[in-house]
Structures are given as structure tokens and as C-alpha cells.
Amino acid sequence: MHAKPRWAELLLPLSAGVFQGMGTHGVQWWQVHDSGMLRVPLDPLGWALVLAGPLALIVRRRHPVLCLAVAVGSTLIFIGLGHPYGPVFLSPVVALHTAVVSGHRRAAWSMWGLAYVFLGVYTSWLAPVRTPGWFHDLTVGALMGLVVVVAEFSRARRERQAERERVEQEELRRQASEERLTMAQELHDVLAHNISLIHVQASTALHLIDDQPEQARTALTTIKQASKDVLTEMRSVLNVLRDGAPRSPTAGLDRLDELIERSGLPVTKEIVGAAGPLPPEIDRAGYRIVQEALTNVTRHAPGASVTVVLGYDPRALTVQVTDTGGDAPGESLGSGNGVPGMRERAVALGGALTATHHGRGFRVEARLPIPEESR
Template sequence: MRSAGRPGWWAGPLPTLVMPLAVAAFTLVGTLGASRGQPEARPLDALGVVLVLAGSAALVGRRWYPPAALGVAALTACAYLALGYPYGPVFLAGIVAMCSSVVSGHRLGAYVVTAAAFVLLLAVHLLRNPGQPLPLFGAGGWLSSLAVVIAACEWWRARQERIAQLRLTEEEAARRRGSEERLRIARDLHDALGHHVSLINVQAGVALHLMDDDPEQARSALAAIKQSSGQLLREMRATLGVLRGVDEAPPRGPVSGLARLDDLLDENRSAGLPVDLQVVGVPRELPPSVDHAAYRIVQEALTNTRRHAGSAQASVRVHYDDDGVTVQVEDDGSGPSAGNGAADMQGGGNGLPGMRERALALGGSLSAGPRAGGGFHVHARLPAALEQPLVPPAG
């Protein structure tokens, strides 16, 4: 089975030619040197040189089908020895081809061809030396050497597969992080657009209604529209800048978080929604993700109140404790949609699912539904454990 990883260093264009040339040079020089100590062997003539070079030339094809290269290298080595030429490093091309086959994943082909070549070489040795007994010791040494080489190749192949698997895992994690980031951006756009467009719609209605009777009040409504639209543009620019990957100057205003809760409530009051705030516990700096999620949950809950609750009054409660923060938004409305989240609960919107996904993504929880006495409530718990207690111990 072919390895699933990237091609190894031996599969590039330059090594494809350099490796066979290096093997050919080493084999030829080594064989010439070895022939001097074997006067009984056939002198190394042109045919012998061709056979030596043919085995090395077969290595050029190892990047396409290594077992074929191994078979050619083994056959040329057997033919070389069968013709009586001197022993030498004529097996080097075959060993290199075998390593390429094992490392690239062609293990079965490599083992079958190697076993057949070993038997054939043993038969050639017996034919060249008919009076000698079977060289068990020498054959055992060759088998041991082959086992060591094969073990090293298997280790390298396994290592390459682990690296490839790790790379795939990292790529999958990067894709998952990208998907989560896109989902977060989509939530931010949904919340920002819903909130500001709703404010603009309300203030535009006020301005149209009072344009003739109370121009000053209409002017105030238009000023609120300008401020809300400017804030919307800034938030969209900051959010979309993440998608574009453009380095932008830091935002001039504070990042959306509970520190901006008063501004958010003022915007809703100016749009005609009475809302009060209760803070329990000692406010503290939260992780940016938790702080941002808490702000967006309150923002979306109040936006839904303005849209669906009719004439209503809302309350926001923020509770800080050692384990995190809890935000709760309630209204007493009885509009046509029976509360600020009814449309979402019926599958007609994305506000409530988006709030719940924000909370779950941080390991928290969110519940929402009609109140017993009328209206609607949203309750979110976001964990953010303290590393130090809220109030340091005395002494």
C-alpha cells in the first residue's frame, strides 16, 4: 500500500538523477577495485560495465514504481554474477531500490522481489562454485544484513506516516478553527446588524412622526440614527477586517464588552425601551471571549425585546462570582410574538440559537422562555473561574 504522506526527499527531480549517478560511480569504482583481488574471475569488460550501469540506471524509475526498479536492479546483478564477473558492490543498486520500495509503501512487492532475488543469487553462487557446499554462514550474514536494512526502512516509513498523520491533524484543526471563527463573525454581524438596524428603524419612525409637530425631537432622533449607523459601520469594519486579513488601526472606541453595557442600555432607552440594570458582586475583568459573549447576549436579548415584546419594560441583571458571570434579561411584554424569543423558538430567527451557541462554545449554558407572569426571560451562565479570590484575605 502506498504511503499517504508527501513524497520523500528521494522523489524530487534533482535526487532522481543524482542518486543513480552516485550509485553508478560508487559501484563501478568499487567493482574495479575488487576485481584486482579476484584474478580467477572474468575481467571486467564492456558488457560487465553495461550490466553495472544498467542496475544503477534502473533507479531513475524508482519514484514511479519502485518494485520494478528493484526487479531490474536484481536481474542485472544476477546476470553480472552469472557471467563470472568479480564480486563487488553490485548489490548496492538493488538495496537502494528495495529501500525506496519499502519507504514509499510498496512493501509486498519489495519483499517478494527481494526474496526471489536472494534465492536467485544463491543459485548463481552455487552454479559458479559447483564443488562448494551450501554457504549457510554467508547466507545467514546476508539475511541478517537485509533484516537490519529492512527494519531501518520500516522505521523510517512509520515515522513518515506519523508525520503525515500529524500534518493532516493540524490541517483539520486549522480548518475547524477557521470554521469556528467564521461562525463567531457571523454571530457578531447578526447581533450588530439586528441591534443597530432595529434602533435606526425605531428612530426613523420617531423622526417621521414628529418632523412637522416637533422638529427638535425629530432632530434628536436623526442624530441618534447617525450615531447608531456610525457605530454599526465601525463594528462591521472591525469584524469584516478579520475576514480580509487586513491590518487595521486599533478601534478608537472600547471593544464590545460589559464595560459598554451602560451605552447599550442608553441606546435602547433612546429607542423607547425602558430598561434598568442591576449588578451583583464585584465587577472584574473577564476573559475577552467571555466578556464579549456576555455583551452580545444582552444586546441580542434587548433587540428581540424591542422587536417582539410590544410595549414592554426590560431589566438586565449581571452577577459576578468566583466561577464566572451570569447575565439575565427579562421583560414584561405581551406583543404579537409573545416575548423577545418566541420567533426564534419557532424557528423563525437566529437570535436565540446564536446566543445559545455563544454560551455553549465557552462551556456555559443558556435558557430562555416565557415567564410565568408574562413576558420573556433569557438566562446565561458563562464560566470564568478566578485565579485569585475577589477579595484578598486579610493579613
């Protein structure tokens, strides 16, 4: 919240001072000369007490308890010296409200209780014209109680507003963290897939460059395209992070054929059920799971054949990637974060993922439920 300018902070004390001074001066003639009131006219001390409360309001934000003590004390002394009743009670009301709202409830209630006791004793036994009786005390107590109730209501409302703002800020921070995590995961998947592809194709090109230059050329072309793709993806993610605006990555199952072609693996794709539009998060997760599974095959089972099965159902998307196992040695299984990353994607969407050996090869199978509102 933005702090109020200095002049705005001084506006209330100035208004209260003018109102109390002019109001008290306006009622004193009648109360001084009326035989039923017998109040004492304003003198320099009286004027000082009238203005002490408004002056105390200047520090009501920084020192609410001190402000309340000065406002209530000066008012009680003013009344106790016999000066006219009037709008001198405005400053204590404002000071009480500020103290309660700022959290100094015990001090506010104590000071207000002391003021009530003083007024009860004064009007019953010390005033020039006494007004004893339970009705008078009840009326004064009701008015003072109403002031406290209003202050407490205002405090509760502000606390609810502050809590609501805190929850909103926490939600914004949580969403920002989730977006950064999503971007990091996307970047990891893109880099892992394309760099693994570049590594395999570079090894193939080096092996074939002398004996089969045309196949080596094909491998180098694949390397060129993969490096271009990874640079494009990285630039896209970095632009999003720089701008601070959330954006859904465009990778989806509609680009699966392109992914399979660039993988350099012998892949068979099968579709089970009627393919239809999917929620963006399901579509993106299915693509990334296939991408990571193909990356693992490239790294751990070079030369293996792969079967990708997409199962479309109104309730869920099933993704199954099975490889036959490679003849050439690859990296040891479990050397990266591929499988845990795929499992985290599935679990985050309320689904599940299994990764187990299947004959000589390996099978990754994920079930991604489709939310009811998207069916």
C-alpha cells in the same frame, strides 16, 4: 511539500553509477586473479549490468516497483555470470528502500525474498568457489533483513510525519472555520441589533417629527450613531476576513452602558457580586447575549422596560435580561435566529441559556462558566 528540482533527482543515480562502476573496477583485479575467488573480469555486458541499477534509480519515484525489479534483476544476473562481488548491491538497496517507503511493501518483500533464495542457491551450488553452510546463509539473511528493517522504519516514520501534518492541517482548517463562524455570528449580532434600533428610531422619528420635533431629532441622532457603529463593525470584520488574520472582537461588558444608551429602551442595570476581569470569550459572549436580548425586546416588545442583571462569581458569569412586555404590537416571537444564536454562544463555552415567558414579558438567562485556568 515542494518537489525536488530535476538535477537533485538525478544526483543519486549519478552518484550510485560512479560508486558502483569505480568500486567494482577497483575490486575486480584481486577477485579475478585470486585463486580463492575465481571471478570473471568485467566485459561490456558486465559494465551494462553494473550501470543498469543506477539508471533504473532515475525512475524510482514514478515507478518504484519497476526500478526495484531492474536493480535487483541486473545485480543477480551480474553475480550469476561470475563477475566480481562489490558495491553493485547499492542500487538494489536504494530501490528497495524507495519501494517500501512508497507503499509497495509486498513487491519489495517478494523481490528481496527472491534475491535471498537466488544468492543462497548460487553460493551453495553454482559459484566457482562455493560457500555452503548455515552461517553464511544466516549472515546474508541478517544483512538483507537489516536493509528491510531500516526501510520499514523509515516508512513508519514518514507515515507518522504525514499523519501529524495532516492532523495539523485539519486543525488549521477547523480553526479557520471556527473563526469564520465567529465572525459571521458577530456580524449577525451587530447588524440585527443596529438595524432593529434604526428601524425603531426611524418609526419614532416619523411619528413625532410634526408634533415633537425635538424628540424626533433625538431619534435621528440615535439612527446616525447606530449606522456609524454598524459601518465601523462591518469594516472591522471585513478587514479581518480580507487579511486572513484572527482577531478578537473588542465588544465587551465594559461597553454595556453605551449599548444600553443606544438601545433607546428604559433599562435598569444591576450588578450582583464583585465585578472583575473576565476571560475575553466570556466577556464578549456576555455582551452579545445582552445585545441580542435587547434587540429582541426592540423587535418583539416595543415600549417594554428591561432589567439587566450581571452576576459575578469566581466560577461563572450569570447574565439575566427581563422585559415587562410591550403595549405596542411587535414582530412575532421566533421569527429570527436570536435565541438559538444566544444559546449556541453559551453552549460553545460550556454554559447554558434559557429563554422563557416571565409574566407579561420575557426572560433570557445565561450561565457562562469561567475556565479554572482563568480564575
